[in-house]
Amino acid sequence: MVSAKDCDELHQKAFHWAATQGDGQIPTFGVRANDPYKYLSGMPGEHESEAIPGTLPRGQNSPRQVRFGLYAEQLTGSAFVSPRSAHKSSWVYRMRPAVSHKGFSEITVNEDYESCFLPVNPKTHISPTQLAWLPFDIPTDGPVDFSQGLKTLAGSGDPSLREGIATHIFVCNTSMVRKCFVNLDGEFLIVAQQGRLDIQTEFGWLYVQPGEIAVIQRGIRFSVGTPDGATRGYILEIWGSNFELPDLGPIGGYGLANSRDFLVPEAYYEIDNEPNYELIYKVGGKFFKSTQDHSPYDVIAWHGNYVPYKYDLTKFVNIGSISVDHIDPSIFCVLTAKSRDPNAPLADFLIFSPRWDVASNTYRPPYYHRNVASELMGLIYGQYGGRSDAFLPGGASFETGMTPHGVAYEEFKAASADVPPEMRISPGSIAFMFESSRAFSIAEFAWTVDKLHFHDPTMWDDLVNNFTSHLDEVKRLTDGKWEHGVNAR
Numbered sequence: 461m462v463s464a465k466d467c468d469e470l471h472q473k474a475f476h477w478a479a480t481q482g483d484g485q486i487p488t489f490g491v492r493a494n495d496p497y498k499y500l501s502g503m504p505g506e507h508e509s510e511a512i513p514g515t516l517p518r519g520q521n522s523p524r525q526v527r528f529g530l531y532a533e534q535l536t537g538s539a540f541v542s543p544r545s546a547h548k549s550s551w552v553y554r555m556r557p558a559v560s561h562k563g564f565s566e567i568t569v570n571e572d573y574e575s576c577f578l579p580v581n582p583k584t585h586i587s588p589t590q591l592a593w594l595p596f597d598i599p600t601d602g603p604v605d606f607s608q609g610l611k612t613l614a615g616s617g618d619p620s621l622r623e624g625i626a627t628h629i630f631v632c633n634t635s636m637v638r639k640c641f642v643n644l645d646g647e648f649l650i651v652a653q654q655g656r657l658d659i660q661t662e663f664g665w666l667y668v669q670p671g672e673i674a675v676i677q678r679g680i681r682f683s684v685g686t687p688d689g690a691t692r693g694y695i696l697e698i699w700g701s702n703f704e705l706p707d708l709g710p711i712g713g714y715g716l717a718n719s720r721d722f723l724v725p726e727a728y729y730e731i732d733n734e735p736n737y738e739l740i741y742k743v744g745g746k747f748f749k750s751t752q753d754h755s756p757y758d759v760i761a762w763h764g765n766y767v768p769y770k771y772d773l774t775k776f777v778n779i780g781s782i783s784v785d786h787i788d789p790s791i792f793c794v795l796t797a798k799s800r801d802p803n804a805p806l807a808d809f810l811i812f813s814p815r816w817d818v819a820s821n822t823y824r825p826p827y828y829h830r831n832v833a834s835e836l837m838g839l840i841y842g843q844y845g846g847r848s849d850a851f852l853p854g855g856a857s858f859e860t861g862m863t864p865h866g867v868a869y870e871e872f873k874a875a876s877a878d879v880p881p882e883m884r885i886s887p888g889s890i891a892f893m894f895e896s897s898r899a900f901s902i903a904e905f906a907w908t909v910d911k912l913h914f915h916d917p918t919m920w921d922d923l924v925n926n927f928t929s930h931l932d933e934v935k936r937l938t939d940g941k942w943e944h945g946v947n948a949r
Contacts, residue, residue, distance in 0.1 A: 462493035464656060464669070464688065471671055472841055472888050475814045477775040491723070492772070495667045499723035499770075503705060508763035509664065509727040515761040521551045530760055531557045537677055537702070537766040548677070548702060550764025552662060555729070558681075561752040564741065572611040572905040575626055575645065575745025576618045584901035588863050590915035593906065595854030596629050598654070598690040603634040606684035607641045607740045610695070613906040614836060614858060616898035619645035620744055622700035623800060625807050627836050627894050629856070631692050635685040638732070640756050644743040646699035648676045649795065649809055651892060653840050653854055655691030659684055659768075662759050664725025666770045670840055671890055673809075674770040675703050675795070681739065681756045682768070692854050694838045696894045701797040701806050706790075711779065717794045721775045724767050730757050773840075773890055778815035784822050789893070804832075804897035812844060812891040818882040825875050828866035834900040835859050835893055842889025845871075851891075855911070861899055869922035 471492060474480050481488055491499065500507050510516050515530070517523045522532045530553040537548035577584050599609070609632035617624020630650075635658070650657070650673060657668040661682040668674045676682050708715060732755035739756065741748040771794070779791045792810040799806035817824060825845075837844075837857045844851055851857055859865050866872075906912065 464494055467492050467494040468670060471772075471774050474774060475884065475887070477772065490721075491667075492669060495669075497665045497667050498726050500726060501720055501723060503719040503722040504724055504765045504767045504769055506763070506765055507724050507767055508761075509725075510761040511727040511729050512760055515553060516763060517553075526553050528760065530554060533557045535679060535764070535766055537679065548766040550663075550762055550766040552759045552762045554662075554760065555731075555758035556754055558756070560754070561739065561750045564748040564750050567740075567747050567749045569740065569747040570608055570610060572903075573628070573745070573747075574612040574615070574903040574905070577615045577624065577626070577901040577903075578618055581901075583904040585904075585907045586860075586899075586901050588860055590857075590859050590863060590865060591902070591906075592851070592857040592913055592915060593855050593909070594850075594911040594913065595852050596631055596692065596909075596911055598631045598692050599633055600690075604632050605634050605636045605639070606630055606632050606686075606691075607636065607639070608632065611905050611909075612903040613856060614834075614900040614902050615697075616834070616896065616900050617699065618745075619699040623806065624699045625894075625896050625898060625900075626697040626699075627900075628695040628697065629692065630695060632684070632686055633690050635687075636683040638734070638736075638755075639738040639740065640681045640683045642679065642681050642739060642741045643676070643697075644679055644741055645745065646678050646697050647702060647797075648674075649696040649698075649703060650674045650676065651694040651696075651838065651840065653693045653838070655686055655688035655693075657684055657691065657693070658687055660728075660757055661725060661768045662757060663762055663767050664728040666723075666725055666768060668770055671774055672770055672772050673794075674768065676768045677702070677766055680766075680768055683757075694856075694892075694894075696807060696809060698797045698807050701799065703795040703797050703807075703809070706793045706796045706808075715777045715779055716791070717771060717776055722769050722771050724769045727759060727761055728757070729760050730755050732757075773811050773813060773892075776811060776813055778813065780815060780817070781819045781822075784819050786819070786822070786827060792893075799897060801897065806896060806898070808833075808893075808895040810893040810895060812886055812889075812893070814884060814886050814889065816882065817880075817885045823872075823875055824880050825867050825871055828864065830862050830864045832861045833895045833897060834861050835895050836900070837891060837893045840890040840892065842886065842891075844886065844889055844891040858900070858902070861897075866920075868919045869924065872923070 609630045613627045615626035652668045659666040735753045736751050739750045795809045796805045797807040839853045
């Protein structure tokens with residue numbers, strides 16, 4: 461197997477996934493060379509998988525007797541009466557049903573997780589100031605697994621309202637051993653940043669490396685292994701919605717993230733009948749513990765469309781202007797989640813990866829702007845120059861809706877003066893954005909952690925008023941009718 465280091469280097473240097481395919485001179489491959497698993501291809505539609513052939517019932521879902529004495533169990537992720545196009549459910553055939561457990565007790569997993577962003581919560585903070593965080597430290601003073609290393613940055617709403625969003629980072633250094641996590645509140649979009657994630661789910665395995673993402677739906681049990689030890693990443697959590705591909709409109713049938721490039725796990729089971737297998741449940745932002753005397757990963761076969769999946773961000777097909785001007789950043793959307801407002805999404809996941817910039821007669825850097833979206837950015841690897849301050853892999857940056865942002869004057873002046881060539885931008889880099897129509901509050905951890913720094917507004921002090929140097933010309937153009945800077949009437 462190719463080493464993780466060599467594989468990372470290959471894909472981080474590649475302009476696009478296509479650059480790894482050898483121009484048709486080698487057999488094509490759909491996953492990175494060090495990925496140990498096989499997958500089903502395609503954004504979760506109706507998939508099926510059997511670890512033992514001939515196990516799935518045919519023509520029905522819940523027969524009187526399932527082969528091998530298995531139990532049929534349905535996992536429904538939408539209302540029973542939801543439109544067929546929006547219905548989410550899967551059937552699993554397993555050794556024991558999920559109900560076989562020892563009950564629940566409330567526990568404290570860590571103090572840095574937050575889910576209530578309502579004004580009544582004194583542990584959240586609102587500020588229009590541009591915020592940024594240096595890379596978050598990975599613990600070194602003892603074992604910390606994924607469930608213990610969740611730390612909340614910002615969010616909006618509350619899971620009990622069935623609409624809202626939270627953004628987290630996770631920092632861990634050890635695998636979850638005979639322990640799984642269950643999010644009963646919503647859906648996790650997991651962004652690997654440092655270290656590989658070996659994720660076991662009820663539906664099978666996902667191997668997620670820096671530059672890849674995974675989506676784990678509400679209620680699905682999973683465990684995170686950390687084969688590289690020190691591990692860090694980001695999470696976008698949504699309540700009351702599901703991630704889906706954005707509509708393409710006039711783009712047509714293909715582009716951005718193509719459905720066929722999403723990968724779904726194949727069925728895998730393990731036999732573990734030892735006592736005290738630990739399950740950590742999250743519900744209403746609180747944590748509960750349960751135990752059972754068998755592994756939760758005992759599914760022999762499954763079918764349905766409510767299934768975890770992963771996606772390699774280097775496969776994203778960038779789209780941009782081939783004449784003049786910038787296109788709005790919505791063209792970088794990988795996944796979206798609907799809100800109750802038909803005109804504004806609950807969440808968008810956008811990436812900024814290697815691409816061409818060829819727009820002529822155009823100011824190339826990100827233009828100065830204000831918009832209604834709350835924007836939390838992170839950097840997976842490489843460098844990204846579109847932020848208002850220092851921006852490093854493993855850190856983050858945040859701007860609330862309608863807060864102005866843009867580059868310093870030196871960059872503006874250079875970009876305005878020079879005629880840029882057609883060029884590749886963001887080489888060897890992937891940055892991302894968690895974007896929402898909702899106003900974010902900052903969690904206590906993010907507000908008090910020593911990694912927080914406020915953007916220095918003096919970086920914009922040099923934005924000179926160029927207009928006043930042209931007043932003589934303006935007076936000529938207005939026939940001298942100029943009074944106190946206002947065109948006299």
